[in-house]
Amino acid sequence: MTDFAATKAMFDLPEGVLYLHGNSLGPLPKAAQARVGEMLQSEWGQMLSTSWNKAGWMALPTELGDRIGRLIGGTPGSVMVGDTLSIKVYQAVASALELNPDRKVVLSDNGNFPSDLYMADGLLRSRGPGYELRVVDSEDVALHINEDVAVLMLTEVDYRTGRMHDMKALTELAHANGVVTVWDLAHSAGAVPVDLSGCNADFAVGCTYKYLNGGPGSPGFIYVAPSLSEQVRPALSGWLGHEAPFAFDLDYRPGSGIERMRVGTPPIIQMTALSTAIDIWEMADMTDVRAKSIELTELFVTRVEAECPELKLISPRDPLQRGSHISFQFTEAYAVMQALAARGVIGDFRAPDAMRFGFAPLYIDELDVENAVEILADIMQNRLWDAPEFKVRQRVT
Ligand SMILES: *Cc1c(COP(=O)(O)O)cnc(C)c1O
Numbered sequence: 208m209t210d211f212a213a214t215k216a217m218f219d220l221p222e223g224v225l226y227l228h229g230n231s232l233g234p235l236p237k238a239a240q241a242r243v244g245e246m247l248q249s250e251w252g253q254m255l256s257t258s259w260n261k262a263g264w265m266a267l268p269t270e271l272g273d274r275i276g277r278l279i280g281g282t283p284g285s286v287m288v289g290d291t292l293s294i295k296v297y298q299a300v301a302s303a304l305e306l307n308p309d310r311k312v313v314l315s316d317n318g319n320f321p322s323d324l325y326m327a328d329g330l331l332r333s334r335g336p337g338y339e340l341r342v343v344d345s346e347d348v349a350l351h352i353n354e355d356v357a358v359l360m361l362t363e364v365d366y367r368t369g370r371m372h373d374m375k376a377l378t379e380l381a382h383a384n385g386v387v388t389v390w391d392l393a394h395s396a397g398a399v400p401v402d403l404s405g406c407n408a409d410f411a412v413g414c415t416y417k418y419l420n421g422g423p424g425s426p427g428f429i430y431v432a433p434s435l436s437e438q439v440r441p442a443l444s445g446w447l448g449h450e451a452p453f454a455f456d457l458d459y460r461p462g463s464g465i466e467r468m469r470v471g472t473p474p475i476i477q478m479t480a481l482s483t484a485i486d487i488w489e490m491a492d493m494t495d496v497r498a499k500s501i502e503l504t505e506l507f508v509t510r511v512e513a514e515c516p517e518l519k520l521i522s523p524r525d526p527l528q529r530g531s532h533i534s535f536q537f538t539e540a541y542a543v544m545q546a547l548a549a550r551g552v553i554g555d556f557r558a559p560d561a562m563r564f565g566f567a568p569l570y571i572d573e574l575d576v577e578n579a580v581e582i583l584a585d586i587m588q589n590r591l592w593d594a595p596e597f598k599v600r601q602r603v604t
Pocket residue numbers: 291292293294319320322323362366391393394414427
C-alpha cells in the first residue's frame with residue numbers, strides 16, 4: 208500500500224498554498240535541490256566532460272525511460288526520454304505514417320491538445336499533397352476509424368475536461384483496420400494506470416513536468432512497441448540516435464531499438480531533477496494512486512456542487528471515464544481562478560470558460576481538498592471574484 212503521507216513529505220510545498228495544479232507543473236521534490244546542486248558542482252563543475260561516461264550522463268535518457276516505463280506499462284527498453292512533448296508527437300506520427308505508406312490520413316479529435324494537432328498538421332504539409340489531418344468529435348472517433356486512416360493520434364485524457372478515451376478498445380479497432388496508433392499520455396502518466404503493452408499500443412508520447420513532477424522544461428518521452436522498434440525509421444535522425452554516433456559516419460544508420468529515438472544532446476540538468484521526482488514515484492503504486500485520485504476528485508465534485516451551484520461540471524461524472532483533473536464551467540472562470548490564486552489555491556483557467564483543478568495523490572490529501580473548497584465557496588458565495596484586479600489577463604493563464 209502506498210504511503211501517501213510519506214510521498215507528500217518528499218515535496219517542497221510552500222506554506223499556505225493548496226496546489227491543485229500538478230496537472231500542469233508538478234511541485235519541487237525536496238531532494239532535487241541538493242541532487243541538482245551536487246550534479247552541478249561535482250559532475251559538471253569538477254568532472255566536466257568525463258561525466259558523459261563517468262557520471263552516466265549518456266545513459267540517463269534510457270535509464271529514465273525504463274523507470275517511466277514501469278508507470279505506463281512499457282517494458283524496459285521501450286521508452287526514450289528527451290526533447291519536448293511536441294517534438295515527440297512529431298517523431299511518433301512521422302514514424303507511424305511510414306509504417307502505412309499507402310495511406311495519407313491522420314485521424315484525431317477536437318479534444319486533443321492544439322500542439323499535437325499543429326505538429327501533425329506541420330508534418331503532413333511538409334509531406335506534400337494528398338495528406339490530411341482529419342479532426343472529428345471526441346465521441347465519434349470510433350466511427351471514423353477505417354481503412355483510409357494511416358495513423359490514429361489521440362490524447363488519452365482530454366486536457367480540458369479530463370474525459371478519458373478507451374485506449375484498449377480504440378487501439379483494437381484501429382488495428383482491425385490496419386491503423387497505427389499514437390497515444391499522448393500528457394494527462395495520463397502518473398495520473399491513471401496505463402498499460403501500453405496490454406493495450407498493444409504502437410507508439411505513445413508524454414511529458415514529465417505534469418504529474419511526473421520533473422520541473423519546468425523537463426523533457427518528454429516516447430514509447431515504441433518492442434515489436435516495431437527495430438523496424439521504424441526515425442524521422443528526426445539526429446546523431447545520438449545513430450548506430451555508432453562516435454564513428455561520425457556521413458550516412459545515417461539507426462541505432463538498435465529505442466536508441467534510435469534519441470535525437471541530440473540530452474538536457475542533463477533537467478534529467479537530474481527528473482530523476483529525483485521518479486525516485487518518489489518508486490514509492491507509489493499506480494493502482495493506489497488511481498484509487499486515491501478517484502476519492503479526491505469525487506470529494507471535490509460533491510462538495511463544490513453542494514457549495515457552488517453556479518459552477519457547472521464539465522468533466523465526466525463517472526470517475527472511471529475521467530483522468531485526475533476536474534473542470535467546472537463558469538462565465539467568469541478567469542476571475543475566479545485569479546481570486547483563488549490570491550488566496551493560495553492554485554488551479555488554472557482554460558479558454559473560453561473552464562476552471563481546471565488537478566488532484567495528485569502523491570501530495571494532495573482530503574484535508575487539502577476540503578480547505579480548497581471552503582475558499583472557493585467563500586469566493587463564489589460572496590462574489591469576491593468580481594474585482595477589477597482579477598480580470599486582467601496575464602500571458603500564461
Ligand atoms: C501539455 C501538453 C503538451 C505540451 O507540449 P510541450 O511540447 O511539452 O510544450 C502537448 N500535448 C498535450 C496533450 C499536452 O497536454
